[in-house]
Amino acid sequence: MSIQSIGSKLTFWYTGLLTLTFLLAGSITYGLLVYSLSRDMDYALNSIGSIMADKIRSEGNSFYPSEVDDLFRRFFGFSPLERHFDILDPRRRFEPEQPDSLSADFPISPQELERATRGESHFETMMIDETVPVRVLTMPVIDSGRLVNLIRVGMSLENMYKTRHRFLLIMAAVFPLGLILAGGGGWLLARRALRPVDRMTQTAKKISGEHLSQRLQESGNRDELDRLARTLNDMLDRLHGAIDQMRRFSADASHELQTPLTILKGEMEVALLKPRSPEEYQEVLTSGLEEIDRINHLVEGLLLLARADSGMLRFDLQLIDLNELLEKTLLQLTPLATNRSLRFKFKPIDPFSVKGDGEHLRRVFLNLLTNAIKHSHCDEVIEVTLLQEEKWAVIQIADSGTGIPTNEQKLIFNRFHRLSESRSAAGKEGVGLGLSIALSIVAAHGGTINVESSPGVGSTFSVHLPAILP
Numbered sequence: 001m002s003i004q005s006i007g008s009k010l011t012f013w014y015t016g017l018l019t020l021t022f023l024l025a026g027s028i029t030y031g032l033l034v035y036s037l038s039r040d041m042d043y044a045l046n047s048i049g050s051i052m053a054d055k056i057r058s059e060g061n062s063f064y065p066s067e068v069d070d071l072f073r074r075f076f077g078f079s080p081l082e083r084h085f086d087i088l089d090p091r092r093r094f095e096p097e098q099p100d101s102l103s104a105d106f107p108i109s110p111q112e113l114e115r116a117t118r119g120e121s122h123f124e125t126m127m128i129d130e131t132v133p134v135r136v137l138t139m140p141v142i143d144s145g146r147l148v149n150l151i152r153v154g155m156s157l158e159n160m161y162k163t164r165h166r167f168l169l170i171m172a173a174v175f176p177l178g179l180i181l182a183g184g185g186g187w188l189l190a191r192r193a194l195r196p197v198d199r200m201t202q203t204a205k206k207i208s209g210e211h212l213s214q215r216l217q218e219s220g221n222r223d224e225l226d227r228l229a230r231t232l233n234d235m236l237d238r239l240h241g242a243i244d245q246m247r248r249f250s251a252d253a254s255h256e257l258q259t260p261l262t263i264l265k266g267e268m269e270v271a272l273l274k275p276r277s278p279e280e281y282q283e284v285l286t287s288g289l290e291e292i293d294r295i296n297h298l299v300e301g302l303l304l305l306a307r308a309d310s311g312m313l314r315f316d317l318q319l320i321d322l323n324e325l326l327e328k329t330l331l332q333l334t335p336l337a338t339n340r341s342l343r344f345k346f347k348p349i350d351p352f353s354v355k356g357d358g359e360h361l362r363r364v365f366l367n368l369l370t371n372a373i374k375h376s377h378c379d380e381v382i383e384v385t386l387l388q389e390e391k392w393a394v395i396q397i398a399d400s401g402t403g404i405p406t407n408e409q410k411l412i413f414n415r416f417h418r419l420s421e422s423r424s425a426a427g428k429e430g431v432g433l434g435l436s437i438a439l440s441i442v443a444a445h446g447g448t449i450n451v452e453s454s455p456g457v458g459s460t461f462s463v464h465l466p467a468i469l470p
Helices: 006-059 065-076 110-117 158-206 224-271 278-310 322-339 358-374 434-444
Strands: 083-088 122-127 133-143 146-156 318-321 343-347 353-356 381-389 392-399 448-454 458-468
Touching (some): 006 065, 006 083, 006 133, 224 278, 318 358, 322 392, 358 458, 434 448
Parallel strands (some): 343 381
Antiparallel strands (some): 083 146, 133 146, 318 353, 448 458
16 A cells, blocks of 8 residues: 555655664664673673682682672672582592582583693573573682682672663663654654645646636745745746736737738628629739738748747757858848838958858848838938957948837737737838747847847847857
């Protein structure tokens, strides 16, 4: 069964990691406890054996049980019930001298005797009655370089085993309780930490194409969830703007397409009301072709913008001589400018190249120059200047026409946006896609378009393109 809730997953992983931590910490603690108890016991037995050896060397080999009890009480803090000691005389073949000696049941092996002869002490654990283990120290007593006695001191490990067992019982009792408390606390913390996510989820369910104004609420803690909320709100703002732009785009595109189609349909219907002369039919067909050309121009512009938006606008990148490209474009538009009593003034520079698609760049300059012609007064000059600014090639197109109102200068690159006076001025109608197309093409080439304009004075459009420096 899969766990779907993030809070449950966090609690599960937190409890699992805590379990591993408890097991690891408990194992290490238990190991340190066993090591510490064993080391302390060996140290105490070694200290008792050393004192007994010193006394044997100075006073003889007789010990009273009360003296042994005092030694055990001194080093262990109590007199154990099961303590053992032997003092063996090598001259008597190491036979036991005490009634409760260990050597009666566990005689000294030849290996131990050999170690004792070399003056080495030895620890070992023995089973007295198959149930009670005893820790035994065998220590030689060396006097003047010869083995005079052998001391064996032992103590039952029952108390130490009981201590270890109690520790395990305590861990077994505390461990599940700690896990339950920690798991419950982790679940509560996860629920509290994820509560803002639940609020975001409820708010997100209410957001749709018709209700894009709602935003996710921030908790004010400046944590990761607040950053997530701000990021999602920024994304919603962008989506809201994109959807609004799409709606305006669809409405404007429908309107722009509907107008020529309505004109075309009306002219055809009027032509069919009664028989016409060939000249009249020719006039209707000519007008229909103009409207079809307008529709075709609009559709081509929409397709180009759609490809640019989707990143599918393809370019045939080559080295382009801007001087040559601008001269050809100006030559192409000279008849249109002459009809309006306008002329071009071109200021070229030394051969200057950019890497781009010549046909698309020509379309950019055609759009900008056509707009300059449309909005210029008769008998004026349109200046086209080619400059180099550091790593940029700058093409400036300046006219002294009607200019652009300040409040509309940031809107002219929006799709289907036309200046208010252009909508009513005769002979200046357009679909409002030229500057949007120009901006998309220039941006795809890694450049920018800027405009400076004053109403009644004129406008200057500046196209910046990455230059190929010599």
